[in-house]
Structures are given as structure tokens and as C-alpha cells.
Amino acid sequence: MNSVTVVGPGTVVVSFEQEPMVVTQGAVAIEKDRIIAIGTFEDLCATYPRAELLDAHGGLILPGLVNLHHHFYSALARGLDPGMPMHDFGEILKGLWWRLDRALDTQTVRLSATLSLADCIRWGCTTVFDHHASPSCLGGSLNLIADVVREAGLSAVLSYEISDRNGHEEAQAGLEENLQFASDHGKSPRLRSLLGLHASFTVSDTTLEQVSKQRPADLGIHVHLAEDQLDAKLSQERYGQTPLDRLDHFGLLDGRALLAHGVDLGRHDVSRIAESGAILIHNPESNSNNAVGRLDLEAALSLGCTVGLGTDGMSSRMLGSLRAAFLGVRAGTGDPTSGFDTVSGLLHANSRRAAQIFDEPLLGRLSEGAPADVIVIDPPAPTQVTPANVLGHLLYGVSENVVRHTIARGRILLKDFRHTTLDVGEIAAQALAASPALWERFRELDT
Numbered sequence: 078m079n080s081v082t083v084v085g086p087g088t089v090v091v092s093f094e095q096e097p098m099v100v101t102q103g104a105v106a107i108e109k110d111r112i113i114a115i116g117t118f119e120d121l122c123a124t125y126p127r128a129e130l131l132d133a134h135g136g137l138i139l140p141g142l143v144n145l146h147h148h149f150y151s152a153l154a155r156g157l158d159p160g161m162p163m164h165d166f167g168e169i170l171k172g173l174w175w176r177l178d179r180a181l182d183t184q185t186v187r188l189s190a191t192l193s194l195a196d197c198i199r200w201g202c203t204t205v206f207d208h209h210a211s212p213s214c215l216g217g218s219l220n221l222i223a224d225v226v227r228e229a230g231l232s233a234v235l236s237y238e239i240s241d242r243n244g245h246e247e248a249q250a251g252l253e254e255n256l257q258f259a260s261d262h263g264k265s266p267r268l269r270s271l272l273g274l275h276a277s278f279t280v281s282d283t284t285l286e287q288v289s290k291q292r293p294a295d296l297g298i299h300v301h302l303a304e305d306q307l308d309a310k311l312s313q314e315r316y317g318q319t320p321l322d323r324l325d326h327f328g329l330l331d332g333r334a335l336l337a338h339g340v341d342l343g344r345h346d347v348s349r350i351a352e353s354g355a356i357l358i359h360n361p362e363s364n365s366n367n368a369v370g371r372l373d374l375e376a377a378l379s380l381g382c383t384v385g386l387g388t389d390g391m392s393s394r395m396l397g398s399l400r401a402a403f404l405g406v407r408a409g410t411g412d413p414t415s416g417f418d419t420v421s422g423l424l425h426a427n428s429r430r431a432a433q434i435f436d437e438p439l440l441g442r443l444s445e446g447a448p449a450d451v452i453v454i455d456p457p458a459p460t461q462v463t464p465a466n467v468l469g470h471l472l473y474g475v476s477e478n479v480v481r482h483t484i485a486r487g488r489i490l491l492k493d494f495r496h497t498t499l500d501v502g503e504i505a506a507q508a509l510a511a512s513p514a515l516w517e518r519f520r521e522l523d524t
């Protein structure tokens with residue numbers, strides 16, 4: 078049996094750095110969970126004559142994508158009518174998300190995760206950071222999701238959103254869930270954890286104090302920060318400090334922190350985030366959907382902030398999010414020369430953060446010794462791909478293309494557009510059968 082697989086021929090783009098190396102008529106050789114060589118298809122076929130061939134049909138061969146902020150639990154919200162007008166961000170949370178998460182049971186948590194992970198595979202994401210909430214089946218929910226992650230074959234960083242919004246007891250249970258999961262999976266090669274917090278305005282000082290005391294030193298937080306003006310308003314009213322001051326006060330603002338959104342931040346706060354080494358996560362589609370405004374990406378980058386990219390449960394399609402970020406910059410600046418420089422580092426920042434968390438320095442690169450996370454885009458690019466124009470291809474072409482193959486740590490999860498680990502037809506049938514009861518429980522809950 079062959080132990081080496083050669084993926085090619087295609088145009089290999091070795092990373093999401095600016096001006097990455099490009100190999101035309103290229104290929105990637107994989108053995109077990111590692112990349113063992115990059116080169117021309119001809120050379121690799123000569124070097125590994127007995128290798129199995131995974132035909133890339135001339136498509137673009139890229140590193141697997143990383144999503145820094147997702148909510149698997151939102152998967153069954155599609156088509157759900159909240160039955161009430163939602164005029165602002167607070168009403169969206171109360172009318173939709175905080176009812177949906179309470180209505181979830183173990184079956185629908187599992188189904189939501191499976192649906193989202195299937196979409197991640199379909200859109201070439203091989204490492205995903207999930208921010209979970211299911212108050213009615215809280216204990217053990219992260220392990221339940223971890224089981225689905227293993228079945229799907231991806232790498233994931235899981236966290237539970239600690240919140241006092243349903244009372245302090247539940248906040249404590251959320252903290253315990255995070256700590257238990259971190260203790261179970263602290264050094265798993267494919268599963269890692271962060272300490273999830275919903276958002277400053279729903280987490281009390283008492284809870285933050287507990288989080289601060291009980292958090293292992295190497296466990297960063299994953300929190301919504303300044304997604305809307307509501308965060309600052311209610312944090313001030315309830316706790317007398319801004320959201321960022323609160324995180325800082327409790328020692329949670331550090332180089333391991335993931336801060337999702339950052340729409341409502343001043344320059345001073347952004348500078349403090351830059352100094353801390355925390356990463357801001359831009360979620361352009363979700364921000365547009367909630368009409369909360371837009372992260373000032375240009376300012377954040379100019380102030381030295383590291384900025385990554387997520388989808389915030391809106392989709393699992395990272396290249397769609399990249400394109401939305403790009404169009405958001407152009408719409409915001411009114412300058413048709415803007416955008417390229419601004420978004421050019423987002424996917425690379427995602428890879429770097431995932432590399433840090435998984436202790437895999439080469440994660441997100443197609444190079445010898447790197448984890449074999451590889452995707453193939455179809456169809457082939459219609460014009461030449463060069464180091465200088467990779468981003469143009471991603472924004473104007475690849476983001477609208479489909480993924481032919483998704484390989485995660487050497488395992489083929491999507492082969493010629495078909496899932497190999499998940500039965501998506503069966504999952505859709507189960508979801509269709511389970512969602513009416515979920516929606517009924519949703520309707521019965523008060524806002």
C-alpha cells in the first residue's frame with residue numbers, strides 16, 4: 078500500500094503571506110499527516126513513483142483555511158422567523174440568539190455542529206474556532222461538539238460563552254465547562270481550547286474575578302468585544318468601566334486573547350490591544366447583517382494591531398468573508414485604490430494564530446514538515462497566477478469558486494466535491510426532522 082500521496086498537478090500557492098511562492102504545474106507530496114515535499118508535478122512524480130495520485134485537475138492548491146470565529150450553534154437558524162421586530166443589536170440578541178441557544182438540546186447541538194463542520198469542509202476550512210452556547214444542555218456540550226469534530230476530521234479550538242445573562246449559576250457552569258474541556262484536551266493534536274466569554278456587558282465582575290483566578294496561565298480568552306455600542310454602554314452602566322478596561326483589570330487582555338469584532342473601539346483602545354499582542358477578529362458579513370457598523374480595519378492595522386478574520390456563524394466560507402472585508406474597505410473609504418493592502422494579511426494572521434495555539438509553527442504553510450492541511454480549488458485559474466497577483470485571484474475568482482478536495486492532516490475529507498467523512502444527505506434529513514421541534518421550543522421562550 079502506498080503511503081505517499083501526490084496532490085497535483087495544479088498551481089501551488091504556499092502560504093497566505095504577501096507575495097507567496099507560487100509553483101506552476103506544481104504538486105504537494107503528503108505522507109501520513111505531514112507534507113513531505115513541494116515541487117513541480119513532474120519532479121514529485123519522479124521522486125515518488127509509487128505514490129498515489131490525487132488529481133488536482135490544474136486547480137489552485139492552497140493551504141487549508143482557518144476560521145478564527147464561528148458559531149456552529151447558529152446552523153439551524155436558517156429560515157427561522159423570530160416573530161418579532163428586531164430594531165437594534167440588543168433586540169437581535171434577545172429576540173433571536175439568546176432564545177435559539179436556550180432552545181438547543183443535545184441532539185440539535187450535535188446536528189448544528191455537524192452541519193457547520195460539513196460546510197467548513199466544503200469551503201476548504203481545515204481549522205475552525207467555535208464559540209458555543211447551549212444553556213439548556215451546557216455540561217458536556219464541548220465534548221459533544223469535539224466528538225463531531227473528530228468524526229468530521231477537522232482541527233478545532235472550542236470554547237463555551239460564559240455569561241451571567243441567565244444568572245450567576247449558569248456563568249459558573251460555563252466556566253467549569255471551559256476548564257473541564259481545557260483539562261481534557263489541553264494538548265490534543267487536533268483539539269484545543271480557549272476560555273470563552275460572551276461579551277463584557279453580560280459577564281459580571283464576580284464572574285470575571287473567578288475567571289481570572291481559575292484560568293490556567295496558558296489559556297487565552299475568546300470574547301466578543303465592542304461588537305456594538307451596547308457593550309460599552311451597558312458595561313459602563315453596570316460595572317463602571319469600558320469593556321476593554323474590564324478585561325485588562327482582570328488580567329485577561331494578553332497575547333493569547335481573541336477579541337471578536339472591535340467595531341466600537343477608539344484609537345486608544347486599539348493601541349492598547351496592539352500592545353497586548355491580542356488579536357482582533359474582523360467579521361464583516363455578520364457586522365453588516367446586524368447593521369452594527371464596521372471595524373476600522375485601516376486604523377487598526379496602522380496602529381499595529383494584529384487582525385484576523387472570522388465568519389461569526391453567518392457562513393463557513395472564509396473566502397467569502399475575505400471578499401466582504403475587501404468590499405467593506407472600499408465602501409467605507411470611497412477609494413477604489415484601497416483594500417488590497419488592508420486585507421492582504423488577514424488569512425495569514427489566522428494561520429499564525431492557529432499555529433501558535435496548536436504548537437505547530439508551520440500550520441497554514443505548504444512546506445516540508447508542515448501539517449498536511451491542503452485544499453484544491455476548481456476550476457483552474459483562467460489567467461496566470463504570480464506571487465504579486467495571488468490576492469487578486471482570491472478576491473475576484475477563487476472566492477466565487479468551489480473546493481474540489483479538502484485534506485486535513487493528511488486525511489481526505491472532500492474528494493472531487495464529495496464528503497468522505499460525513500453523510501451530508503443524512504445530516505440534512507435529520508436536521509429537517511429535528512428543526513420544527515427546536516423552533517417550537519424557541520417560540521415558547523420569552524425574550
Ligand SMILES: [Zn+2]
Pocket residue numbers: 146147148208301337389
Ligand atoms: Zn460571535
